[in-house]
Amino acid sequence: MADEKRTPSPMDRVWDFFISVKLAIVTLIVLASTSIIGTIIEQNQPSEKYHQIYEDWAFALMDRINLFDMYHSTWFLLMLVLFTVNLSCCTIDRFPKMLKVVRNPRTKLDGSLEKSLSLLDRWKRKGTLSEWAGKYTEALSGSFAKPKVTEDGGEVHLYAETGVASRFGVYVTHLSIIIIFIGAIVGNVAGFKGYVNIPEGEAVTQVPVRGGIRIQDLGFTVRCNAFSLETYPSGQPKAYKSDLSVIDGGREVLRKTIVVNDPLQYKGIWFYQSSYGQAGGATAQVAVTRKDGTPMGALALTANEPVPIDGYGIVRGVNYEQNFQGKGPALQVVVEKPGQPAASFWLVQARPDLDRQRADSLVFSFGGLNSKMFTGLQVAKDPGVNIVWLGCSLMVIGLIMAFFLSHQRVWVRLAQGTDGRVEVVLAGSASRNRLAFEKRFEKLQTGVKATGQ
Amino acid sequence: MSNVILFNLTTFLFGVASALYLGALYAKNEKISAVGTWVCVLAAVVSTAALGVRWYESYQMGIGRIPVTNLYESLVFFAWSVNLFYLIVERKYRNRTFGAFVMPIAFFTMVFAVYNDSSIQPLVPALQSYWLHAHVITCFVGYAAFAVSAGVAVMYLLKARQENAKISEGVVGLLPACKMLDDLVYRAIIWGFPFLTAGIITGAAWANYAWGTYWSWDPKETWSLIVWLVYAAFLHARVTRGWHGRRAAILSIVGFLATIMCYLGVNLVLSGLHSYGGG
Numbered sequence: 001m002a003d004e005k006r007t008p009s010p011m012d013r014v015w016d017f018f019i020s021v022k023l024a025i026v027t028l029i030v031l032a033s034t035s036i037i038g039t040i041i042e043q044n045q046p047s048e049k050y051h052q053i054y055e056d057w058a059f060a061l062m063d064r065i066n067l068f069d070m071y072h073s074t075w076f077l078l079m080l081v082l083f084t085v086n087l088s089c090c091t092i093d094r095f096p097k098m099l100k101v102v103r104n105p106r107t108k109l110d111g112s113l114e115k116s117l118s119l120l121d122r123w124k125r126k127g128t129l130s131e132w133a134g135k136y137t138e139a140l141s142g143s144f145a146k147p148k149v150t151e152d153g154g155e156v157h158l159y160a161e162t163g164v165a166s167r168f169g170v171y172v173t174h175l176s177i178i179i180i181f182i183g184a185i186v187g188n189v190a191g192f193k194g195y196v197n198i199p200e201g202e203a204v205t206q207v208p209v210r211g212g213i214r215i216q217d218l219g220f221t222v223r224c225n226a227f228s229l230e231t232y233p234s235g236q237p238k239a240y241k242s243d244l245s246v247i248d249g250g251r252e253v254l255r256k257t258i259v260v261n262d263p264l265q266y267k268g269i270w271f272y273q274s275s276y277g278q279a280g281g282a283t284a285q286v287a288v289t290r291k292d293g294t295p296m297g298a299l300a301l302t303a304n305e306p307v308p309i310d311g312y313g314i315v316r317g318v319n320y321e322q323n324f325q326g327k328g329p330a331l332q333v334v335v336e337k338p339g340q341p342a343a344s345f346w347l348v349q350a351r352p353d354l355d356r357q358r359a360d361s362l363v364f365s366f367g368g369l370n371s372k373m374f375t376g377l378q379v380a381k382d383p384g385v386n387i388v389w390l391g392c393s394l395m396v397i398g399l400i401m402a403f404f405l406s407h408q409r410v411w412v413r414l415a416q417g418t419d420g421r422v423e424v425v426l427a428g429s430a431s432r433n434r435l436a437f438e439k440r441f442e443k444l445q446t447g448v449k450a451t452g453q
Numbered sequence: 454m455s456n457v458i459l460f461n462l463t464t465f466l467f468g469v470a471s472a473l474y475l476g477a478l479y480a481k482n483e484k485i486s487a488v489g490t491w492v493c494v495l496a497a498v499v500s501t502a503a504l505g506v507r508w509y510e511s512y513q514m515g516i517g518r519i520p521v522t523n524l525y526e527s528l529v530f531f532a533w534s535v536n537l538f539y540l541i542v543e544r545k546y547r548n549r550t551f552g553a554f555v556m557p558i559a560f561f562t563m564v565f566a567v568y569n570d571s572s573i574q575p576l577v578p579a580l581q582s583y584w585l586h587a588h589v590i591t592c593f594v595g596y597a598a599f600a601v602s603a604g605v606a607v608m609y610l611l612k613a614r615q616e617n618a619k620i621s622e623g624v625v626g627l628l629p630a631c632k633m634l635d636d637l638v639y640r641a642i643i644w645g646f647p648f649l650t651a652g653i654i655t656g657a658a659w660a661n662y663a664w665g666t667y668w669s670w671d672p673k674e675t676w677s678l679i680v681w682l683v684y685a686a687f688l689h690a691r692v693t694r695g696w697h698g699r700r701a702a703i704l705s706i707v708g709f710l711a712t713i714m715c716y717l718g719v720n721l722v723l724s725g726l727h728s729y730g731g732g
Contacts (some may be wrong), residue, residue, distance in 0.1 A: 021689055021693040021694055024689055025689050025694070028683075028685050028686040029682070029686050031682055032678075032679045032683050032686070032711075035675050035678060035679050035682075038670060039672040039675045039676060039719070039723055040723070043670065071670040071675075184668075193665065193666065232516065236574075236575055236577070237577060237578060238575065238578070239581075240578055259578065260578035260581070261578070261579070261581055261582040261584075261662060261663050263665070270665055272663065272664055272665045273578075378664055378665045379665070380665030380666070382665070385661060385667065388657075388667060389658070392654040392657070392658075395650060395654070396651055396654065399646065399647040399650060403643040403644075403646070403647060
């Protein structure tokens with residue numbers, strides 16, 4: 001028809017562009033090579049840092065094309081969109097064709113099909129068509145797959161196939177990529193990621209998200225009961241532990257000690273152990289006794305904060321050392337009495353009686369440093385994450401289907417020969433791993449040929 | 454420690470095997486390469502024992518964990534995987550000339566490992582996860598497959614040049630036919646690709662469980678994606694556009710260079726989340 005010879009319309013050209021595998025290969029290579037940039041230029045650093053490295057004009061140029069946050073730039077996202085459109089168009093174009101072929105396989109070994117197949121064998125047998133058709137049907141069912149039998153113009157055709165799923169592998173894989181992208185979009189739109197520090201004993205009901213631009217209400221309260229740090233004998237960190245409580249509707253509904261790699265989840269919001277630190281200043285516990293041994297009570301000293309003792313003077317903790325002259329933790333204290341010069345001395349935790357040497361009216365002993373810690377939690381809600389995992393699972397399944405299954409087809413044609421004998425043609429083909437199929441075909445060939453002999 | 458002695462012995466055996474395979478090519482003597490195969494089998498036994506002993510020794514130190522958590526351990530595990538993958542290929546294809554091109558990769562990996570700190574260190578909190586096992590094993594099977602593919606791709610390029618010139622003498626003459634090499638370049642990649650994919654996915658799942666983000670465009674993640682994209686391009690070019698021979702071989706080598714960058718370059722050159730940074 002004249003229509004078919006017409007030059008393609010612009011729409012057709014656009015379509016042809018999007019369904020080409022050439023475009024897919026170019027997109028894959030361009031995505032791969034541009035992705036390198038963001039691994040060489042450190043991403044999302046403060047601009048002062050970039051100013052130190054680059055000239056002003058270079059900084060301006062790189063900033064303009066978003067090289068400092070390139071994976072979220074418009075041009076990179078557009079490439080991902082192009083990649084997805086290409087993938088979708090290829091699927092829309094090819095999937096129905098493949099389905100048609102799978103649904104209506106060529107069950108008859110005609111002349112043109114015969115010519116296209118390289119694995120082929122022919123022989124002759126005495127007997128009738130139906131007798132041999134029955135025997136070979138049984139042989140194929142036993143060693144390959146149950147064949148479909150068609151009679152046509154005095155010929156009998158047997159057709160058997162295995163591994164049809166292999167044809168779907170590529171579509172499952174492509175679909176999985178689209179599902180992963182959908183999951184990522186859902187997570188970005190409906191989820192949030194934030195970070196919060198909670199000092200021991202304190203609680204939060206909100207977290208700052210998107211680098212603190214927005215405040216997200218949790219809808220419940222999370223309290224940090226305690227934080228602890230465990231170390232190996234060598235001093236390397238072994239575990240960061242936060243004892244967390246979730247308070248919802250005025251009562252504690254969940255309590256869990258989280259560590260890195262073991263988060264807490266409540267109402268779809270996850271709390272991950274991320275960092276820790278000292279909350280505010282530390283307090284030094286100092287016990288006070290009279291010279292005769294009568295206890296006077298305890299002082300809680302914070303750095304340089306003067307604490308008065310009635311009828312005695314002012315006490316300040318001024319310094320702390322983890323290991324003072326090899327004797328372990330120690331606190332340096334300054335005592336100021338009215339009308340006297342200030343006295344400064346060290347209290348060693350391991351030797352509570354040391355201060356008696358000073359022969360003062362009061363004896364101080366250092367009971368240790370109480371430092372309040374805070375835990376740093378990554379807080380995330382991602383309703384898209386399960387969609388992503390679905391996509392990932394499908395991808396692995398799709399790849400296995402595509403690479404390790406093979407659509408193998410076997411045909412047998414039986415025809416009455418001029419000499420009264422039955423002429424048999426056996427042929428086979430495989431969609432992949434032809435070497436392995438050749439071996440299987442050889443076996444099948446021997447088996448089928450020997451049938452009824 | 455005894456595991457390090459066993460690993461040093463493995464290094465030596467890999468060196469001997471490489472020399473035997475190369476020697477067999479030059480001397481055109483099949484018997485020499487048959488000895489090479491037995492040395493490889495012995496090396497497989499010794500290195501497997503070494504990994505086991507190292508694992509056991511870590512328990513004795515009270516920090517028991519799988520021996521794949523720093524640069525030294527990952528290098529020896531990579532060499533172990535390459536050796537094993539190679540033995541499977543040699544057996545399946547019944548050709549020993551591959552050894553001359555693949556075993557040196559295992560040997561030089563071990564030599565590089567020897568220059569790194571081999572002490573058993575306890576795991577930092579971020580690495581204490583069952584995901585570690587699945588993630589590392591899938592990644593390294595993938596890397597090993599890509600290493601074999603690239604080694605065979607080099608053989609292909611040598612052989613193809615000679616076939617074009619219609620000569621079949623010399624060392625190259627002993628190599629398998631181009632058609633077979635070309636097939637193996639592809640076949641190793643279709644094994645490596647699903648494993649790399651599984652490696653990236655288990656890494657993402659782990660990151661999500663540890664930090665609440667399955668993808669953060671960290672340099673390591675990005676490079677693994679780059680490797681994935683290169684091999685995805687290879688597979689599309691091969692299957693749908695009929696890229697065979699020279700172009701496929703070059704793409705396989707490019708893919709392996711990207712793999713090396715992902716595995717080592719990112720840690721040694723760039724900064725990121727992975728533990729063996731800076732060696």
